[in-house]
Amino acid sequence: MGYKKIKKDQLKALFGEFSKDYSLLVPSRSKGHVSFNPWDGDSADFAEWYRNTTIPPKAMFFPPVEEMLRFKKGEEGYEIEELLPGEGTQVIFGIRPCDARALKIIDILFSDTYKDPYYLTRRENAILVGLGCNEPCETCFCTSLDISPGESGDVDLFCTDIGDELLMETVSDKGEDLLSKMSGVSDASGEEESKAKELGESVKEKITREINTSGLLERMRSNFENREYWEGVSRKCMSCGICTYVCPTCHCFDICDENNKKDGKRVRNWDSCKLPLFTRMPMENPRHEKWRRIRQRYHHKFEYYPMNFDTIACTGCGRCIRECPVNVDVREVIGGI
Amino acid sequence: MENKLKEEAGKLLKEGKVDYIIGFGKGTVKFRTSPLITNKEEDLDNLVINPFIANNLSRYPIELKSRVGIVVKGCDSRSLTSLIQDNKLNREDLVILGVPCEGVVDIKKVADQSKAEIDQITDINREGDSLAVQVNGSSKTIPFRDVVFDKCYGCAHPTPLEYDILLGSEVPPSLETEKSLKGIKELEEMDASDRWKFWKEQFSKCIRCYGCRNVCPACFCERCFVDVNMPQWVSTYATWQDNLVFQLIRTLHVTGRCSDCGECERACPVGIPLRSLQRKMVEEIKDLFGYEVGIDKDSPPVFTHYEATDPEDFIK
Numbered sequence: 145m146g147y148k149k150i151k152k153d154q155l156k157a158l159f160g161e162f163s164k165d166y167s168l169l170v171p172s173r174s175k176g177h178v179s180f181n182p183w184d185g186d187s188a189d190f191a192e193w194y195r196n197t198t199i200p201p202k203a204m205f206f207p208p209v210e211e212m213l214r215f216k217k218g219e220e221g222y223e224i225e226e227l228l229p230g231e232g233t234q235v236i237f238g239i240r241p242c243d244a245r246a247l248k249i250i251d252i253l254f255s256d257t258y259k260d261p262y263y264l265t266r267r268e269n270a271i272l273v274g275l276g277c278n279e280p281c282e283t284c285f286c287t288s289l290d291i292s293p294g295e296s297g298d299v300d301l302f303c304t305d306i307g308d309e310l311l312m313e314t315v316s317d318k319g320e321d322l323l324s325k326m327s328g329v330s331d332a333s334g335e336e337e338s339k340a341k342e343l344g345e346s347v348k349e350k351i352t353r354e355i356n357t358s359g360l361l362e363r364m365r366s367n368f369e370n371r372e373y374w375e376g377v378s379r380k381c382m383s384c385g386i387c388t389y390v391c392p393t394c395h396c397f398d399i400c401d402e403n404n405k406k407d408g409k410r411v412r413n414w415d416s417c418k419l420p421l422f423t424r425m426p427m428e429n430p431r432h433e434k435w436r437r438i439r440q441r442y443h444h445k446f447e448y449y450p451m452n453f454d455t456i457a458c459t460g461c462g463r464c465i466r467e468c469p470v471n472v473d474v475r476e477v478i479g480g481i
Numbered sequence: 482m483e484n485k486l487k488e489e490a491g492k493l494l495k496e497g498k499v500d501y502i503i504g505f506g507k508g509t510v511k512f513r514t515s516p517l518i519t520n521k522e523e524d525l526d527n528l529v530i531n532p533f534i535a536n537n538l539s540r541y542p543i544e545l546k547s548r549v550g551i552v553v554k555g556c557d558s559r560s561l562t563s564l565i566q567d568n569k570l571n572r573e574d575l576v577i578l579g580v581p582c583e584g585v586v587d588i589k590k591v592a593d594q595s596k597a598e599i600d601q602i603t604d605i606n607r608e609g610d611s612l613a614v615q616v617n618g619s620s621k622t623i624p625f626r627d628v629v630f631d632k633c634y635g636c637a638h639p640t641p642l643e644y645d646i647l648l649g650s651e652v653p654p655s656l657e658t659e660k661s662l663k664g665i666k667e668l669e670e671m672d673a674s675d676r677w678k679f680w681k682e683q684f685s686k687c688i689r690c691y692g693c694r695n696v697c698p699a700c701f702c703e704r705c706f707v708d709v710n711m712p713q714w715v716s717t718y719a720t721w722q723d724n725l726v727f728q729l730i731r732t733l734h735v736t737g738r739c740s741d742c743g744e745c746e747r748a749c750p751v752g753i754p755l756r757s758l759q760r761k762m763v764e765e766i767k768d769l770f771g772y773e774v775g776i777d778k779d780s781p782p783v784f785t786h787y788e789a790t791d792p793e794d795f796i797k
Contacts, residue, residue: 175686176752195600198750199688208688209718281600282511380516382540384695386750389688398717413718419691421708421717434544469696469748470536471508471515 147332147340148312154328155188155310159237161327166235166271169204171197180204180236190238191305195281196461200392201243202250204236205266208389209413212262212399216407229265235322238275242286242459244298246392247272252453253395262412271318274299275310276344280351283462285475288354291459294344304340311340355460355475357446364447367481371435377477378438380470385416387464387472388441393449393457396422417441442477482530482648486552486578489646490525493550499576503541504552505534512588512605516541528552530648532586532607532625537742539564539698548574554582555652556632558641559740559775560698566775566782567738569701579644581652584629584636586612591628595621626657632743632756635661643778662764665757680725686751687724689717693745693755694731699738706730728758736762737783740774 150158162168162183169180171190179199214225247267254263277284277293286293296302300319303310311332314320323329332340367373388394398415402408415422417440422429431437449457458474465473490502506517506527514533517524518541530552539560542549553561558579564570592599597616604615612628614621633639634657641647655661668676691707694700707715707727715730716723739759746756766772769792772783 177686177750193598195598209720279600379518379545380541382692382695382748384692384748385690386692386748389690390750400717402716411716411718414688415717416690419708421710465510467750469692469744471510471513473509473515476509 147337148323148329149306149309149332149336150312150326150329151309152188152191152305153308156186158326158328159183159188160185161325162235162237165325166233168235168237170237180238191275191310194238195277195279196240196243196463198390198463198467200390200461200463201236201239201247202392202395204234205247205270206250206254206263206395206397206414209411210262212410212412214407214409228261229269232269234266234270235273236270237273238303239272239299240277240461241274241293241296241298242284242291242461243392244272244274244296245286245291246459246461248298249393249449249453249455249457249459250395252455256453271301271322272299273319273322274302274315276302276304276340277347278305278343280347281462281466283353283465284351284460285353285355285462286460287348287351288357289456289458289460292344292348293351294347304343306336306339306343309336311336313340353475355458356479357456360446360456360478360481361450363481364443368439368443373480374435374439377472377480378435381418381434381438381472382470383418383420383434383437384469385418386467386469388416388418389414390463390467392459392461392463393445394441417444442474446478482580483528485648486530487525487528489578489648490528490550491522493576494520494522494525498548499550500547501545501549502528502551503538503545503549504528504578505530505536505538508533512586512591512599512602518545530580532584532605532612533588534580535585535630535744535747537696537698537744540696540701542575543569543701548576550576550578552578552580552648553641553644554580554585555636555639555641556582556740556742557698558643559638560742562643562775562778563738563740563782564698564701565778566780567701572778576646577641577644579641579647581640581647581649582633582636583639583652584626584633584655586625586628587630591623594623594628630743630747631661631664632741632760633661634658635741637773638776642776662760664754665760665764668757668761681721683753684724684728685721686753687719687721687728688751689719689724689727690750692748692750693728693753696744696748697731697735697739698742698744699735699740700731702734728755732758732762735759737766737772738774739763 168183170183171194172181177198179197211227213227216223254260274296280293300316302313302315396415397412399412401410418437445457493499501520503518505514507529508515512533516536537557539557565572588599595614595616601616606613610625612623612625634655636655639652715727741760741763743756770783
């Protein structure tokens with residue numbers, strides 16, 4: 145199937161249509177930071193200003209706080225009400241290639257031995273419309289991790305911004321189905337198609353930073369005991385959880401029960417290996433010193449995850465660099481090993 | 482200033498007067514600096530002093546437990562003094578390298594004033610009272626004082642009050658207090674239900690990353706009350722109610738220790754205007770007890786002693 149196109153000034157009408165059948169999420173600044181929010185019924189100009197969100201798209205599938213079940217003490221023991229996500233379809237419009245890859249990366253974990261119904265239901269019920277980057281951030285380094293900022297096979301439908309129009313390429317059946325329901329769409333010319341391809345190719349040149357991943361597993365392993373190195377790189381870290389919470393692949397969580405006298409709920413929430421309270425509930429956090437916690441985070445992403453699932457758990461989105469209050473830079477930390 | 486700093490820091494390390502130098506280094510991102518903490522002389526060449534030295538470094542010596550040479554701006558020096566008052570730091574272990582500060586640039590304001598996204602700004606240079614900003618190839622001139630952090634407008638002590646070596650000439654106090662209190666006044670003028678709605682919205686965004694707490698030099702508890710889980714005071718998950726409780730308790734805990742350095746707000750990834758809460762308390766203790774944080778290292782912290790003249794109108 146060839147490329148289709150839609151005029152950007154038609155997006156508002158398109159979003160209006162989507163809103164009837166789906167819950168539509170688009171990048172917005174309405175909360176004072178950029179995140180995917182339910183469409184406000186009006187603005188459709190994010191392609192003009194948006195580079196990436198602060199809160200990563202994982203939040204739409206693995207929310208910061210999620211009620212898993214409720215329980216009530218009855219006559220004969222506890223009654224349990226499971227709270228699985230509803231059936232409705234989420235259309236996420238404008239996800240970046242790095243973030244779409246991030247979802248693929250954590251899909252492996254959430255569908256491993258234990259199939260996480262909360263995450264997987266939302267994933268199955270979502271349609272991802274990707275948007276290629278024309279202007280990456282200075283903190284981006286996705287190209288070092290085999291991600292192309294101008295194309296993506298990890299979405300259902302992929303858009304390239306060619307000026308007044310978005311060019312659309314079907315990636316999956318879900319995407320094709322969505323495209324077939326869109327009005328205001330027309331066939332793209334061969335010229336427009338090559339323009340999109342050219343843009344997708346040339347944007348790679350704009351990503352000038354990189355992370356050195358060559359021989360990484362071996363490098364990580366042989367450096368593990370290098371306490372001086374880890375103490376050095378962690379000296380300025382403030383031990384907060386920003387990097388883990390804005391990371392599109394960090395997925396640690398805590399589960400807690402909140403009890404009243406007769407009823408209560410079980411809640412799952414984001415947790416961070418950077419915080420001293422991490423894993424305190426079952427026993428103790430074995431990583432008392434800051435450098436051990438920091439080493440754990442980098443080793444998880446760049447050694448354990450590749451060992452377990454054959455992929456590095458980093459997409460080069462650069463959020464951890466951008467949001468860190470003391471500018472700890474993953475490229476320096478990994479590059480220095 | 483930068484050259485003098487490198488020279489003085491080098492001497493301190495070479496002569497063995499300190500074990501570490503804590504200063505600002507070049508960041509890996511445009512218009513950012515990054516804390517530089519080192520015991521190696523060769524690293525000192527990376528020290529910088531520029532309009533982007535935003536971090537308050539005064540927390541680091543607590544963790545390092547060593548003799549340190551530390552670079553401070555006016556507000557940071559008051560945090561340091563407050564930590565000395567609380568016996569968290571020994572004055573004898575510190576060599577304070579003071580930077581008289583004309584204000585720190587808030588890059589978000591530069592972007593707003595240039596009507597551009599931060600990523601579109603390619604270069605910023607200080608030229609006297611102005612900043613020359615390059616946006617997508619064209620140049621714009623912005624008055625320097627229009628783009629400093631709000632806290633800088635009301636800065637009564639831009640030159641560090643406590644120092645061993647002053648790296649430049651003194652800077653007069655900033656008298657634009659009203660501008661500094663602007664956001665707070667707006668909140669005060671809201672009626673209670675609107676204000677409640679405002680904070681409810683703000684704390685609904687909080688993801689409980691604890692960035693605000695962990696960058697705060699006044700948050701020096703070895704075990705924060707939110708990290709106590711038996712009994713649990715605040716739930717570990719981020720609901721707006723518990724986020725609000727966490728922040729209000731934190732606000733009260735740091736009252737009398739907060740020098741209005743604004744790091745909590747700068748660190749917040751979701752943009753909650755946290756400084757307004759702290760700043761309000763700074764005003765309150767000034768009004769009630771005539772106390773300003775970090776002015777006199779030999780006086781007791783405001784809440785560790787009492788005066789017979791302290792107001793007690795709250796006892797009805």
